[in-house]
Amino acid sequence: MLALAVVLPLAGCATESGSPDTAPSASGSSAVGGGTATAAPEVRAQLRVDGDIRQYLLHRPPAQAADGDGNGDGPKPLLIAFHGRGADAAELRAKTRLERAATARGMLVAFPEGLGRGWGAGAQATKQRPDPALDVRFTEALIKHLVRTERADPDQVYVAGFSNGGSMALRMAAERPALLAGAASVSGQLPTGDAAVEPTGPVPVMVVYGADDPVRPLSGLPSPPPDPEEPILPTRSARDSAAAFAAAGGAGEPVTREEKGYDRTVWRLGKDDAPGGDRRSGGTVQLLVVDDAGHTWPGSTVPPPEGFGPVSKALDATDTILDFLTDPGPGR
Numbered sequence: 001m002l003a004l005a006v007v008l009p010l011a012g013c014a015t016e017s018g019s020p021d022t023a024p025s026a027s028g029s030s031a032v033g034g035g036t037a038t039a040a041p042e043v044r045a046q047l048r049v050d051g052d053i054r055q056y057l058l059h060r061p062p063a064q065a066a067d068g069d070g071n072g073d074g075p076k077p078l079l080i081a082f083h084g085r086g087a088d089a090a091e092l093r094a095k096t097r098l099e100r101a102a103t104a105r106g107m108l109v110a111f112p113e114g115l116g117r118g119w120g121a122g123a124q125a126t127k128q129r130p131d132p133a134l135d136v137r138f139t140e141a142l143i144k145h146l147v148r149t150e151r152a153d154p155d156q157v158y159v160a161g162f163s164n165g166g167s168m169a170l171r172m173a174a175e176r177p178a179l180l181a182g183a184a185s186v187s188g189q190l191p192t193g194d195a196a197v198e199p200t201g202p203v204p205v206m207v208v209y210g211a212d213d214p215v216r217p218l219s220g221l222p223s224p225p226p227d228p229e230e231p232i233l234p235t236r237s238a239r240d241s242a243a244a245f246a247a248a249g250g251a252g253e254p255v256t257r258e259e260k261g262y263d264r265t266v267w268r269l270g271k272d273d274a275p276g277g278d279r280r281s282g283g284t285v286q287l288l289v290v291d292d293a294g295h296t297w298p299g300s301t302v303p304p305p306e307g308f309g310p311v312s313k314a315l316d317a318t319d320t321i322l323d324f325l326t327d328p329g330p331g332r
Helices: 089-096 098-103 134-149 164-175 238-248 317-326
Strands: 002-009 029-032 035-038 043-049 052-059 076-082 108-112 152-162 182-186 205-210 255-259 262-268 284-290
Touching: 043 134, 052 089, 052 098, 052 134, 076 089, 076 098, 076 134, 076 164, 076 317, 089 098, 089 108, 089 152, 098 108, 098 317, 108 134, 134 152, 134 164, 152 164, 152 317, 164 182, 164 205, 164 238, 182 317, 205 238, 205 317, 238 262, 238 284
Parallel strands: 076 108, 076 152, 152 182, 182 205, 205 284
Antiparallel strands: 002 043, 029 035, 043 052, 052 108, 255 262, 262 284
């Protein structure tokens, strides 16, 4: 079952409800490319999926940014951004400022809320998440809904996330490569063991990881500590996570080079011999290991929680990810 229940503009106190096609009226303005364009307010909306009422924040780009002729009627790229475990959509928005960077690219950004402030990023059923595929279906439904109601371009759908949300983005890329044009994860790895998620086809993927991550180490968590609220899943290393997508995409041997403040490893995806589908031929899988960075979003101005380690200023993860998703070539 899929239906839009309520749409709440964050810019004011009004609420609207109605059919799935109902959307709030536009208000406000934003300067893009030297001009001024009218934009709808950012909204909090609800979507009923599998009997659950799921929440998300939606950022619409100004009309001029969304469509070169200024009428705003053309299809728009869509980014689904998953927050970390124990956080929420507003926290991810503040930490990443993804909606600001997306404005210049004419992109829609949806920040969904996870059930219990987390995501089912692994394939194993648990007491807390007896249906391990629930969030995959929710994401599919949200994408389908935004394609229909917001004119999101089905050929330009991307996912990204932080920590547990990064692992969720990788799960979507692994299990639904034909749905996506690219995926990115910051401080998130592929689950392994009984919860293992295996890439099934070619899709451009970027993994950004702190070299000094004290929460989920670069080398992975093969034997994670128990958590009384929700089990922490075992994970592959960041490199093995990226390499799994490279293998699924028919990539050759990687090339690693040092850049200022981080190392970049690049696998070029095969054009014709990748197994499992052909959503996008070519492109790359990339791993960026950031020096002097912890379990944090590089370039963020929001201080991380105690014990999460430092935030690197050598890399702006937000712009780096959006540049990659919209042009997933070999990198500079």
